[in-house]
Amino acid sequence: MTTRCRPIHTAYTLALVFLLAAIPCGMSEAHAATIAFDPQETTVGMAQPFLVGITIDSDVAVNTIRAIIDVPESMDVLEASDGNSIVNFWVERPHITNSHQLVFAGIIPGGFAGNKGKLITLTVRAKKLGTFDFIFNPSSGIYANDGSATRQSIASRPVRLNVVAGKENIRNSIPDTTAPETFVPVLAQIPDGGKGSWAVSFEAQDKSSGISSYEVAESFVRIDPLNTRSIARLKWRPARSPYILADQQLSSHIYIRAIDGNGNDRVAHVAPRAVPSWYRTPGGYILIALVLFFALYALSKRLHWKLE
Amino acid sequence: MKKFLLVILIGIILAPQAWVRGAVSLTSNLRITVCNGSDCGDDTPPSVPTNLVVTAVTTSQINLSWDASIDPGSPASGVSGYAIYRNGGASAIATTTGTSYSDTGLSSGTLYSYSVLAYDAILNESAQSSTVSTTTISIPSNAPVPSNGSPSGSLAAGTTQTTVSLDTDIAATCRYGTTAGTAYVGIPNTFGTTGGTSHSTIVAGLANGITKTLYVRCQSSTNVPMTSDYVISFSIASPSSSSSGGGGGGGAGSPPSPVNPANQVNVIVRGIAYPGSRVSLLKDGQTAATTQSGPDARFEVQLSGVGEGTFTFSVWAMDKNGIRSALYPFTVTLTSGATTVISGVFIPPTVSLEYETVKRGDPLRVIGQSAPQAKVSVIFHSDTEIIEDVSADAQGLWTYALDTLRLDYGDHTTQARSVSNKDISTLSKLVSFKVGTENVVAKKEVQASKSDMNGDNRVDLADFSIMLFWYKRTLTGKSPAGVDLNKDGKVDLVDFSIFAYNWTG
Structure with a gap:
């Protein structure tokens, strides 16, 4: 929504002119979203991990966020978890850049309007005593769910922490034993400037420690995803979505493994589109082996007779 | 102390800058402060602790x-x-x-x-x-010394009994109980195999998710008992099946089989859409269930086997003309064992325009669908906001013709919301149009179809992955034209925001 300056017609509204001049004209950023840092405790010990949540408040429904946070050199970000985040689809998963900035970007279809929407939970460790600032970089962007991506102005909420030697920080003593949610990967043909490459696309959610990584395996043979030994035998490769498949004929079984922050995993399966040749199954291999065995047996019998 | 106060004062002065409108402000957000002795001026140590x-x-x-x-x-x-x-x-x-x-x-x-x-x-x-x-308390010199207690850690889910064992350095008889600090004579259970230096027994009655702690004491063959407990502790894992059935494949995949073995329903969503419309429920952005609303536009969708945690659900409906509503999102935190019912989900009306550019002076027809007999407020965003109310008919169809003389030349947008009995819907999608010098017929669902990258009539994870592939890549003549939604020569967050607006899951 844009605010336009009204044309002034009458002379005695000169006073109004002064008043109106104070109001910025043609401003298109009508609302502010607030990014807040939400630490678990306000007094923390040095050299021990502590948790800091990053949340968002917005009165206007926003659907896309790219946050850049300048992390001081004396702080280590040990983990950035997306557990229970309002962001369901990551454009950039949280990561630390070479210039020691924490960056993440994602979309929220349907938009989010409200308070304390959880974005990321950081596990941080201070390496030194002193005064340090986490700064929310101005090139961060928050966009409205209005079809025109109206950029929101960003306010940030300051927080004061005391780092003290010898303090025991609160540790979450309940380990995460819950696997990530079930998820359904999809095949997509990516127009890549050439013929187009087939890729598998996936996005899993974890409601506690957050998704840590993904792996993909392509296999001729179908395995039972419930059987941990079969899973362990697959050739897993670290992967990011979209993952361009090695088998562009789509005749392999595709397995995607989502791993959360505590190592629990969930395996999803995508069936091949092109029917794999009949011999590329356990049954097929056994049949071939049997046929070969009988052929050799018959042959050896023949030879044996001939020798006699 | 003075410097510390100064720091606080500066903080108080700087803090309001964060709320100045229009400015993207850059104040310190997270301040971590420690005073060193030389900085802060307190140089008196505390008193010595007494009565240790x-x-x-x-x-x-x-x-x-x-x-x-x-x-x-x-x-x-x-x-x-x-x-x-x-x-x-x-x-x-x-x-x-x-x-x-x-x-x-x-x-x-x-x-x-x-x-x-x-x-x-x-x-x-x-x-x-x-x-x-x-x-420290001494161990009697000729009491048995235990070692190698097992099992420990976590046993597989489904274990109902296990063998508990330990060794002692001298021949002994071992007993076990579940109360700590009990003297050997008072411990109720004796190991099945005992008397030598290896002891074992079967412990049954185990269940998923429990932790079993046994307190063991042994007495030597010369009747000298241990005077402190030897602890053997282990847990049984809870089942978490590590697979999901079903696969994707670009086409409509059915949702995977539920994790909850009892198949209990844990989420019910009720609301109002359009008469006989297809209603889709997304869980964390992906389609989880679809249903059809009744002739009264009411619908109910059920989901079973949803786990614990905070989920973002969205609901959308498709009207008689194949136009999709805006997403109606809500966030709920689910706890296991409870069924969460969300009601009052009043899907906003669909809005479409006859013309994308209308000749000023000609009427602009706005049509859409909502619940039967609903009161639809049609909003035109302009210098002065124009709001007009119309009634939907028995099929939920409504229409309004705007006298375009009420608008200036240029770009405008329109939106609608419905009221039915006491329920109010959220706002519909924002539809843009121009008031100009001639009529240009609107193409159907243009913006939404632009977000459908792979042409499968949905805006979902597959299209997202196409956008993701081109994110931050240099666009060349060979790049697909559709990914740069705002035509500014790059794929960036602005394109993702426009894309996300048209999401269908």
Whole structure:
């Protein structure tokens, strides 16, 4: 929504002119979203991990966020978890850049309007005593769910922490034993400037420690995803979505493994589109082996007779 | 102290800058402050801790307690904690904020001496307290010494019984119970195989998710018993099936089979859409269930086997003309064992325009669908906002013709919301149009179809992955034209925001 300056017609509204001049004209950023840092405790010990949540408040429904946070050199970000985040689809998963900035970007279809929407939970460790600032970089962007991506102005909420030697920080003593949610990967043909490459696309959610990584395996043979030994035998490769498949004929079984922050995993399966040749199954291999065995047996019998 | 106050003052002055409108402000957000002795001016240490009491509680543990210190002087930064020293060591063995401490892992029958000092927030330290000593409880020299207790850690889900075992250095008889600190004679259960140096027994009645702790004591063949417990503890894992059935494949995949074995429904969503419309429920952005609303536009969708946690659900409906509504999102936190019912989900009306550019003076027809007999408020965003109310008919169809003389030339947008009985819907999608000098017929669902990258009539994860592939890549003549939604020569967050607006899941 844009605010336009009204044309002034009458002379005695000169006073109004002064008043109106104070109001910025043609401003298109009508609302502010607030990014807040939400630490678990306000007094923390040095050299021990502590948790800091990053949340968002917005009165206007926003659907896309790219946050850049300048992390001081004396702080280590040990983990950035997306557990229970309002962001369901990551454009950039949280990561630390070479210039020691924490960056993440994602979309929220349907938009989010409200308070304390959880974005990321950081596990941080201070390496030194002193005064340090986490700064929310101005090139961060928050966009409205209005079809025109109206950029929101960003306010940030300051927080004061005391780092003290010898303090025991609160540790979450309940380990995460819950696997990530079930998820359904999809095949997509990516127009890549050439013929187009087939890729598998996936996005899993974890409601506690957050998704840590993904792996993909392509296999001729179908395995039972419930059987941990079969899973362990697959050739897993670290992967990011979209993952361009090695088998562009789509005749392999595709397995995607989502791993959360505590190592629990969930395996999803995508069936091949092109029917794999009949011999590329356990049954097929056994049949071939049997046929070969009988052929050799018959042959050896023949030879044996001939020798006699 | 003065400098500390100055820091606070600067903070108070700077803080309001964060709320100046229009400015993307850059104030410090997270401030971590520690005062060093030279900076802060408190150079008086706390008082020495008094009344240090040490008590040996077991063969390997000594408990300490003392009276709290005070931090005198002005300014006083307060006692931050205590450091504990053992056997005259130069370094503290531990620090604590309370006035008690348990030292564990000690050797039995050994003398240990302790002293404590206090420190304040800027690490001024008091002198050490006087040393107090005690001896840990001794093991009788000819009592059995246990080792190799098993099992430990987590056993697989579904385990109902297991063999518990341990060894002793001399021939003994071992017993086990579930109460700590019981003397050997009072322990109820004897190991099935015992009497030598290897002992084992079967423990049954195990269930998923439990932790079993057994307290074991053994008595030698010369009737000398252990005087402290040997603990054997293990847990049974909870089942979490590590697979999902079904696969994707670009086409409509059915949702995977539920994790909850009892197939209990845990989410029910009820609301109002359009008569006989297809209603889709997305869970965390992906289609989880679809249903058809009744002739009264009411619908109910059920989901079973949803886990615990915070989920973002969205609902959308398709009207008679194939136009999709805006997403109606809501976030719920689910707890296991409970069914969560969300009702009152009133899907906003669909809105479409006859013309994308209308000749000023000609009427602009806005049509859409909502619930039967609903009151639809049609909003035109302009210098002055125009709101007009119309009634939907028995099929929920509604229409309004705007006199375009009420609008200036240029770009405008329109939106609608419905009221039915006492329920109010959320706002519909924003539809843009121009008031110009000639009529240009609107193409159907243009913006939404632009977001459908792979042409499968949905805007979902597959299209998202196509956008993701081109994110931050240089666009060339060979790049697909559709990914740069706002035609600014790159794929960036603005394109993702437009894309997300048209999401269908």
